Amino acid sequence: MSISAGVRPKSPTERMLAGNAWLVYAFFYAPILVLIVFSFNENNNVGIWTEPSLRWYRDVLANDAVMSAIRVSLIVAAISTVVSTILGTMTALSLERFRYRGRRAFDGLVYLPIIIPDVTMAVMLLLFFAQSFQWLDAALGWRPSFGIATISLSHIAFNISFVAVVVRARLGQLDARLEEAAADLYATRWQAFRRVTFPLIAPGVVGGALLALTLSLDDVVVTSFVAGPGSTTLPVYVFGLVRRGVTPLINAVSTLMLVASMVLIAISLGFQRTSRSRVAIREQELEPN
Amino acid sequence: MALPETAAPELELDSRRAESRRGFLIGLPAWAYLTIFFALPLVIVLVYSFATRSSTGRTQLTGWNLDSYRRLVDPFVFEVFQRSFFLALTTTLICLLVSYPFAYYIATRGARLRNILLVMVMIPFWSNFLVRTYAWKVLLGSDGPISQLSQALGGEPIRLLFTNTAVLIGLVYGFLPFMVLPLYAALERMDWSLVEAARDLYADGWTAFRKVTWPLSRPGVIAGSILVFVPALGAYVTPAILGGARTTLVGDYIVDQFLAARNQPFGSALSMGIMLVLLAATVIYFRSGAKEV
Amino acid sequence: MRKAAVELAGVSKAFGDVYAVRDMDLAIADGEFFSLLGPSGCGKTTTLRMVAGFEFPTAGALWIHGVEMGLEPANRRPVNTVFQSYALFPHMNVEENVAFGLRMKKVGATETAERVKRALDMVQLGHRADASPTQLSGGQQQRVALARALVNEPEVLLLDEPLGALDLKLRQAMQVELKVLQERVGITFVYVTHDQEEALTMSDRIGVMNEGRLLQIGRPEEIYERPASRFVADFIGEINLLPATVVDHYSVRLLGGQVVRGSTGAEPGSEVTMAVRPERLELFGSNEHIADGLNQIRGTVVRRTYYGDVFYYDVDTPAGVVEVKEENRPGVDLHEAGESTVVAWDPSATTVVED
Numbered sequence: 001m002s003i004s005a006g007v008r009p010k011s012p013t014e015r016m017l018a019g020n021a022w023l024v025y026a027f028f029y030a031p032i033l034v035l036i037v038f039s040f041n042e043n044n045n046v047g048i049w050t051e052p053s054l055r056w057y058r059d060v061l062a063n064d065a066v067m068s069a070i071r072v073s074l075i076v077a078a079i080s081t082v083v084s085t086i087l088g089t090m091t092a093l094s095l096e097r098f099r100y101r102g103r104r105a106f107d108g109l110v111y112l113p114i115i116i117p118d119v120t121m122a123v124m125l126l127l128f129f130a131q132s133f134q135w136l137d138a139a140l141g142w143r144p145s146f147g148i149a150t151i152s153l154s155h156i157a158f159n160i161s162f163v164a165v166v167v168r169a170r171l172g173q174l175d176a177r178l179e180e181a182a183a184d185l186y187a188t189r190w191q192a193f194r195r196v197t198f199p200l201i202a203p204g205v206v207g208g209a210l211l212a213l214t215l216s217l218d219d220v221v222v223t224s225f226v227a228g229p230g231s232t233t234l235p236v237y238v239f240g241l242v243r244r245g246v247t248p249l250i251n252a253v254s255t256l257m258l259v260a261s262m263v264l265i266a267i268s269l270g271f272q273r274t275s276r277s278r279v280a281i282r283e284q285e286l287e288p289n
Numbered sequence: 290m291a292l293p294e295t296a297a298p299e300l301e302l303d304s305r306r307a308e309s310r311r312g313f314l315i316g317l318p319a320w321a322y323l324t325i326f327f328a329l330p331l332v333i334v335l336v337y338s339f340a341t342r343s344s345t346g347r348t349q350l351t352g353w354n355l356d357s358y359r360r361l362v363d364p365f366v367f368e369v370f371q372r373s374f375f376l377a378l379t380t381t382l383i384c385l386l387v388s389y390p391f392a393y394y395i396a397t398r399g400a401r402l403r404n405i406l407l408v409m410v411m412i413p414f415w416s417n418f419l420v421r422t423y424a425w426k427v428l429l430g431s432d433g434p435i436s437q438l439s440q441a442l443g444g445e446p447i448r449l450l451f452t453n454t455a456v457l458i459g460l461v462y463g464f465l466p467f468m469v470l471p472l473y474a475a476l477e478r479m480d481w482s483l484v485e486a487a488r489d490l491y492a493d494g495w496t497a498f499r500k501v502t503w504p505l506s507r508p509g510v511i512a513g514s515i516l517v518f519v520p521a522l523g524a525y526v527t528p529a530i531l532g533g534a535r536t537t538l539v540g541d542y543i544v545d546q547f548l549a550a551r552n553q554p555f556g557s558a559l560s561m562g563i564m565l566v567l568l569a570a571t572v573i574y575f576r577s578g579a580k581e582v
Numbered sequence: 583m584r585k586a587a588v589e590l591a592g593v594s595k596a597f598g599d600v601y602a603v604r605d606m607d608l609a610i611a612d613g614e615f616f617s618l619l620g621p622s623g624c625g626k627t628t629t630l631r632m633v634a635g636f637e638f639p640t641a642g643a644l645w646i647h648g649v650e651m652g653l654e655p656a657n658r659r660p661v662n663t664v665f666q667s668y669a670l671f672p673h674m675n676v677e678e679n680v681a682f683g684l685r686m687k688k689v690g691a692t693e694t695a696e697r698v699k700r701a702l703d704m705v706q707l708g709h710r711a712d713a714s715p716t717q718l719s720g721g722q723q724q725r726v727a728l729a730r731a732l733v734n735e736p737e738v739l740l741l742d743e744p745l746g747a748l749d750l751k752l753r754q755a756m757q758v759e760l761k762v763l764q765e766r767v768g769i770t771f772v773y774v775t776h777d778q779e780e781a782l783t784m785s786d787r788i789g790v791m792n793e794g795r796l797l798q799i800g801r802p803e804e805i806y807e808r809p810a811s812r813f814v815a816d817f818i819g820e821i822n823l824l825p826a827t828v829v830d831h832y833s834v835r836l837l838g839g840q841v842v843r844g845s846t847g848a849e850p851g852s853e854v855t856m857a858v859r860p861e862r863l864e865l866f867g868s869n870e871h872i873a874d875g876l877n878q879i880r881g882t883v884v885r886r887t888y889y890g891d892v893f894y895y896d897v898d899t900p901a902g903v904v905e906v907k908e909e910n911r912p913g914v915d916l917h918e919a920g921e922s923t924v925v926a927w928d929p930s931a932t933t934v935v936e937d
């Protein structure tokens with residue numbers, strides 16, 4: 001809700017606010033636009049524009065290392081998104097709708113990964129895996145290696161919390177009476193969840209899943225610590241390239257990554273728009289007519 | 290009427306216990322997962338921080354000592370912490386200063402415009418973080434577009450890359466959405482009729498803001514600040530891409546202990562150190578915010 | 583004797599240390615429109631929730647048509663609830679909402695469609711079956727909630743202040759509709775409200791509650807004419823409450839010494855309160871003839887207030903300030919402020935309450 005926009009005059013403050021807003025948007029988009037534009041540059045040297053060309057995109061597709069990194073990224077992202085969404089949703093339900101001993105401790109545990117910087121997380125998981133592999137070797141004679149499994153397990157570890165927070169927020173907005181109404185109408189706990197609770201928190205679950213997907217695809221530090229030879233993800237690979245210099249190849253890869261992000265956003269917004277109205281219904285229900 | 294078979298308190302309690310157990314079981318898988326893959330690793334880091342480093346760089350889980358922690362108060366290390374802390378703080382403040390009017394603007398538009406403006410903020414947010422930081426490397430290079438622009442205008446080529454300023458720009462750029470979104474959420478949820486009430490009671494615009502809007506938007510300010518400060522303190526990627534080798538920050542320092550320097554105990558101690566700083570900052574910040582609501 | 587629809591014996595409900603309901607004994611007859619009336623926080627909603635199964639009693643037993651159900655979960659009880667906020671499922675349309683209970687019970691598709699149609703027709707919303715709850719007005723949403731409950735043919739229908747969110751005219755119209763519906767369908771209604779007008783107009787019997795206890799059960803006339811306690815007397819309608827001392831079983835002495843007639847079981851000498859409704863009082867000028875056998879007190883008119891259809895007089899008497907309500911009709915004398923008058927009433931209109 002906001003003040004009816006039509007009634008206010010354009011005061012100097014208004015103008016300043018608007019000006020500030022447009023500057024911020026310019027700040028947001030300028031670098032991205034520059035990147036995209038220069039990815040179509042024929043010239044090797046990023047700064048100097050010569051002529052438009054798709055050369056770098058062709059290079060990307062032909063580049064085995066990049067393709068392999070993309071593959072690994074997608075596998076890891078898929079696994080970690082699915083698992084963390086399921087576990088995160090269950091966490092949100094458990095924390096929000098029930099009371100039991102140790103709930104506070106669980107609550108705290110869930111929030112910790114959010115306030116830990118990824119460097120610390122990377123260190124923790126590296127030492128954990130290294131140490132556990134030693135123990136497993138000593139106990140079972142089996143020595144696992146760092147690879148897609150360790151990366152996925154690590155991503156799940158921090159994603160659960162983010163999904164839980166998003167779903168929990170959505171769950172909190174839900175009228176608890178709806179679940180009572182379902183029970184009043186003979187639904188078992190499971191039926192009430194499947195037919196009432198879940199459809200209404202679905203946008204939150206999707207939002208959480210998208211967040212998990214983004215965080216997984218974005219991650220550099222944790223992944224680089226727990227990856228093994230032959231299992232680089234795309235961001236880690238690009239990071240390696242970037243440290244060495246700037247080339248239009250990276251620009252092309254980056255543009256592709258940006259496009260992928262935008263597609264994701266478009267999907268998520270499309271989904272949200274159809275479901276947003278439904279929670280608004282609850283608010284309207286409580287207004288006297 | 291039959292004699293009442295009383296529902297004794299224990300029976301009511303039993304049903305409540307069954308309910309509790311159900312909640313506990315639903316949360317159990319995630320709890321177990323986080324314990325194994327988060328709590329346990331944390332404990333391991335703690336343990337390692339007391340271990341010794343052999344001459345070849347391997348970690349020996351014997352000879353427990355506080356050497357690594359003693360190094361934390363070395364002037365050099367302290368300086369690294371300090372530098373990172375102030376960089377994170379500056380980043381947070383700049384983000385706040387830039388985001389607040391921005392979020393305020395969006396929150397005070399009509400519904401349709403608001404949604405469009407929000408989407409336009411989300412797009413960079415959902416885009417890959419690495420790519421966005423890299424974009425600044427392109428922009429700030431000495432033969433990048435900004436430099437070319439300044440040269441075209443008759444000035445010097447810009448030498449911003451590999452400086453602290455570049456890192457600051459990169460951090461602000463990367464974390465700005467994390468400040469905008471919570472601020473927007475808090476402002477949007479606010480009851481604006483309170484501001485109108487204040488003006489009805491003779492407050493001018495600035496006073497109304499100071500006494501009504503600002504305190505009510507506080508939870509958003511706190512959430513946003515935490516969401517920016519925490520990753521900024523441990524930032525690794527942004528300084529690695531945009532910063533120089535001259536100024537070491539905590540993130541890079543820690544990573545170095547596990548790669549080149551091969552001093553895991555010290556790296557662990559550093560990690561614990563940074564975590565404690567963040568926990569303290571979060572708790573203090575939360576408490577101060579909660580008190581005044 | 584027919585089995586009571588709902589019976590509570592010794593039911594209490596505690597939340598931690600606080601008792602929301604204390605020691606309640608109640609029997610609601612089959613086919614009755616029963617209201618639980620009381621101020622906010624008196625425990626009426628908690629009682630309803632215990633009948634519905636959303637809360638379990640801490641002590642006592644609860645039967646529905648003779649079957650003990652105190653600890654049965656809500657989804658296994660043959661009762662349905664109309665919630666204060668309607669609680670319509672926002673992601674389902676009207677038809678899906680109404681059909682929900684039937685689908686949960688695995689009723690066949692043809693029968694479901696038929697029963698849903700009948701239920702919607704009964705609340706005059708057959709033409710909105712496809713609408714989503716957002717598109718309906720408050721009154722319409724309430725009727726959908728009603729249909730959703732009734733379609734399951736419950737043994738008892740529970741209503742938790744369902745008309746609270748509606749404006750006055752709509753509320754009054756719905757009160758009539760609900761009463762007519764209940765008589766037609768014949769199901770026992772248990773209705774919770776804090777609005778005594780609602781309770782008086784709609785109920786076959788009313789149970790007045792305060793602070794977790796049931797103070798009085800009876801037909802509306804009984805509750806109104808013969809309140810059993812000061813609280814009930816004060817809560818329902820307007821009433822004059824005058825402190826008095828018992829003289830004997832037929833009379834009490836008011837402050838200032840005047841003795842008036844009114845039956846009481848209390849011991850002579852005990853402190854009681856004499857209660858009489860303003861509309862049962864008549865104001866006489868000092869020269870007018872007053873019939874024999876009426877209770878009388880002298881007093882001076884302090885203020886006269888005009889309400890369109892009635893006049894209210896505040897009369898200052900030695901027994902206290904008395905409020906008199908008189909119809910605004912031609913032929914009725916008006917009295918002015920400062921006038922010396924006599925307040926008179928029939929002794930049968932007197933109630934003596936002991937608290």
